[in-house]
Amino acid sequence: MNQLFRAAAAICAAAIVALAPARAELPKVLDHVSPDAVAVIATPNLGKLDANASQLTAVMGMPQLVSLRQAMQMVGIRDGVNFDGSMAIVLLDGDMDAPVPPAIAIIPTSNHASLMQGFGATTDGAISSFSFNGEQVFATQMAGGYTVMGPVRELVAGYGNQRGHMATHRQTLGRAGIKIAERSDVMMMAAVEALTPAIEGMINNMREGAQMAAAMGAGDPDQMEAGLAAMEGMLTTVKEDGRSIVGGVTTGALGLGFDMGVVFRDGTDSAAMFQRGGRAGTMLARLPGSPFMLAGAVDMQHPMMRAFFKGAMDMQAAQQEALPGVFGALNFNAMMEDMKGQAWALYPNPAGPMAGLLANTIIYTEVGNPKHFVEQTKEMFGKITPGPENPMQGVFTSGVTEINGHSVDGWELRLDQTNPMAGQMMMGMNMVFGPGGLNGYLMATDSGVYQTLSKNSQLLRDAIGAGRGASMADHAMIKQIGERMPSGRVAEGYLNLKPILDQVMPFVMMFGMPPLDVPAELPPIGGGLASEDGAMVMSGFVPAQVLKLGASIAEQVQDMAPPGGQGGGGGRPRF
Structure with missing residues (x-):
């Protein structure tokens, strides 16, 4: 140039x-x-x-x-x-x-x-x-x-x-x-219209890349074809229904934001799909307001999300018979019809990340008939049986305990120790889900169902309390970031760096990294997908404090490099 x-x-x-x-x-x-x-x-x-x-x-x-x-x-x-x-x-x-x-x-x-x-x-x-x-x-x-x-x-x-x-x-x-x-x-x-040649070029390049990968035996051909068809369909929709692509960068005292949207032509099916906004943000009111690491929510009643999940479920159902064990049993098609929305959050594990990175996770699914949803989940677990390619046995136990008047069920994916694959999976599962492996609770409420990824009764108590205030939606910093993104979001997510750094810094410091000066109140990074006035808009916001922290980390990493500009750091492990 x-x-x-x-x-x-x-x-x-x-x-x-x-x-x-x-x-x-x-x-x-x-x-x-x-x-x-x-x-x-x-x-x-x-x-x-x-x-x-x-x-x-x-x-x-x-x-x-x-x-x-x-x-x-x-x-x-x-x-x-x-x-x-x-x-x-x-x-x-x-x-x-x-x-x-x-x-x-x-x-x-x-x-x-x-x-x-x-x-x-x-x-x-x-x-x-x-x-x-x-x-x-x-x-x-x-x-x-x-x-x-x-x-x-x-x-x-x-x-x-x-x-x-x-x-x-x-x-x-x-x-x-x-x-x-x-x-x-x-x-x-x-x-x-001006970008049509570029869009068509992208489609052709993807097709050629997929053909080359298939010729080299990389990946499952059916899955690659399904994924390629989905991408081609999305780009074709933009080409045929799109009017313009618009982006923007916004700055202010609180940080840096961005938007990128596809505006569809009036009268097209795509414009009709994106005419009304979503209510993903309201789902956060069902989650505990304590410090989290990752969180997200989705409005599953919005036409766009309905179409997205239906496509994903149809793709999964088409491959149902070819998938072994646990994967073959995960058929959400029937359950999807009753889902209205979902929110989830990953909270820090008090025992540290090595004791189960996802052990302190909770998922809330808003459904029309919570008890029926639980029965469908129970039926699904009953279909998970061990076999040559699947060492897992689905176990569902009704009424294992009671929390604040709500009956709580237990679920587990139990490893068959006689299966040669079990030993390979156990170590990884313990690191991801904790020493208990992949298990948790299921609790129905009046409007939805909570699921945990460990037998964590306190997390369920906190979730019930979220309905009476002190929820994630009430958190001042979540509100602050949400106000910097478009309203009518159909999906949104947040990355909270402070609890993450609190978990990982003890390990990083063993390799010579000095302690970071992390603010006591560090707002999360936010991102969302909004629907408004016939357009799909992706947005994000990075708070100024996070930008400053990122600059500080970059400076420290640069200072750790040995003379001559070679990477690798000069500190030796502190153990």
């Missing part, structure tokens, strides 16, 4: 790490972007980004990062720039494999002549040209206070009069895409 456009991409990256509290508008530069552009990256206001860049870098403890204004000065963009205007990088239709890309940059300018003078440009009519890192760049003045730059003279010359395209872009973005763009500091958009 041309050197100037590498620099322009770096400028956009600098913009991403800036703070811009005043948003809620589309970048005005879009009015000058031709509707036939393949892709656009734009920012609404250079000055607001530049003014706040130092704040986020200070929060992260990385003052060595340059500001947006400094980054532009480093590539020769000094006098003549209007820092109160918006900027765009536009990828146009053309030969993507050419030595120079079919791309332009639209820069807001207060004085075009001063900007060109800073580059030492020469002028030939309306077109100026200058050398940047040994490569030629062309520029022309655009109406509305902008300068167009690019490595292809013809593209630059033909772009000077572009204007009046905002209404078309708003239509391409759709309601959901406009929401993403307006809440973003840096936004990206691309019309699906």
Whole structure:
């Protein structure tokens, strides 16, 4: 890629790490972007980004990062720039494999002549040209206070009069895409029609890769074909029903967020599927509010999730007869019809991760008929019988105990010690699920069923208490992160680094890693899948404290490297 456009991409990256509290508008530069552009990256206001860049870098403890204004000065963009205007990088239709890309940059300018003078440009009519890192760049003045730059003279010359395209872009973005763009500091958009060749290329590449893998005997051919068909179906749906792909990066005092959405055309089945929002967040109210490591929730009544799970279950059912033992018995098709939602959480094991990483896990499934769901689960366990390829015996015991007036059943996947495979599996199962192996409780309530992955009665008591307050949904940090993502989420998940670090740091410190200064209150990283206004939107948020901690860890790892830049660390184990 041309050197100037590498620099322009770096400028956009600098913009991403800036703070811009005043948003809620589309970048005005879009009015000058031709509707036939393949892709656009734009920012609404250079000055607001530049003014706040130092704040986020200070929060992260990385003052060595340059500001947006400094980054532009480093590539020769000094006098003549209007820092109160918006900027765009536009990828146009053309030969993507050419030595120079079919791309332009639209820069807001207060004085075009001063900007060109800073580059030492020469002028030939309306077109100026200058050398940047040994490569030629062309520029022309655009109406509305902008300068167009690019490595292809013809593209630059033909772009000077572009204007009046905002209404078309708003239509391409759709309601959901406009929401993403307006809440973003840096936004990206691309019309699906312009991306159709790329999507078709992805499908062909996947097909060729699968054929090559099959020829080499890698993996089960039927499973590979089923997975490939699912991916092809998803990409084909985007190609046929999609209107645009829209992304955005949002920064603020609390951290860094991102959105990526597919906006579907009105009247398509996909647009209808993603018209209403989900209620995954409400499921978190069924989980204990104590510190967790991983947590997630899904709205299983939403049309998208219904379609997803139905496809997965149909695929599993088609392979049912070929699967041995425990896998062949896991037929959730009948159970799926009654499921309304699910939430799960992995809490720290007080005995440490080596005593059962997943032992402190609880799963809540909201169903219409909890007692019938338990009976279906019991029937499923009864079908798990040991055989040559399966050393597990399903065991289900009704009424093993009672907690707060709720009858509790026990379940277990018991290893057949006479099976040669049992010994190989036992050690791994003990590390993952604890010394008791793979077992747990099942407890029906008025609205759903709880399941644990160990005989942990306290976890069930805490879950019952979550219904009376102090649930995960009531946690201030969960609310804080959730507010930074779109509403109407059909699925969401959270990664809580502090309890994870508390579990693993004693082991890491034995190998010379010094203790980390982890804040007492470290918000989790959040991610979600939302449905709104005929669009599917994936979102995520990384809190500023986590970014700062990540920078600190990177610095410590770098300091541990021996002289000469070779990795490996110089500390020796402390045992």
